[in-house]
Amino acid sequence: MGTATPHGARAHARAQHGTRTPTMPVVPATDWPAPPAGAGPLVWAETVAGGGYAHKVLARGTELRLTDLHGDACAHLVLLAAGRPWERFNAADTVKVQWNAYLRAGHLLLSAQGRVLATLVADTTDGRHDTLCGTSTLVLNTERYGDGATHCATPAxxxxxxxxxxxxxxxxxxxxxxxxxxxGVHVDANDGTLHFTGSAGPGGSVTLRAEQDLVVLLANVPHPLDPRPSYTSTALEVLAWRAEPTRPGDPLWDATPEGRRAFLNTAELLTCRGQS
Structure with a gap:
């Protein structure tokens, strides 16, 4: 019968019941076969293919772990305060306020309002990340690969x-x-040239802690400075679980004067909104 008729399409769709597509989110997330040791109940479990994207709204305190399964993932991440999209990740302030362009465990992802959106609580990649270049664009990918549209083989x-x-x-x-x-990207100390440093290898992971309710947007595509002529992007594992936000007394709260101020700014907002 095939899928040319509604009856055939329904039969085909229902035949998929109970199967699992590798790149589809696992629903419920608690069915994920290998949750991280010590993690709370999973709320998001997904494998994002190379050239794919994902999105989710996460509650304050949720921890989000991204894992480069095969060594050629590149997770381009945007964070926005849920319900308040004008408060969103600000790369310039994240670098400027913390006096460092190279993210490591303990660093904060800040908004332009001087508040903490997320804390980088764990990193096994030797800091192979980039706060400077952003992601690829339609024009760039069209020049390099011949196309960059959403549903092509080389999406931007x-x-x-x-x-x-x-x-x-x-x-x-x-x-x-x-x-x-x-x-990662390294800035030349002499002339400011940006040098692509590539991946730390398969299995590297980072864990972020949401310090506000967040909209999380992810694209897994090659870095714009990746010099390889082919569109090279492999799978990204995304897991999130219930946890607790950073509070006074946590070493991260007082790690730096600038960070402490950002946490205080965040706490003030949450108190005014009745969320603290």
């Missing part, structure tokens, strides 16, 4: 993040430059 990160944004009631004006995990 900006196009995929826009699609993820639209599915959350947002649009391009809500998209700031993203931060990239697993493909």
């Amino acid at each position: 990160g900006r196009e995929l993040l826009t699609l993820a944004a639209l599915k959350n009631g947002l649009d391009t004006r809500d998209l700031p430059p993203s931060v990239s995990f697993f493909q």
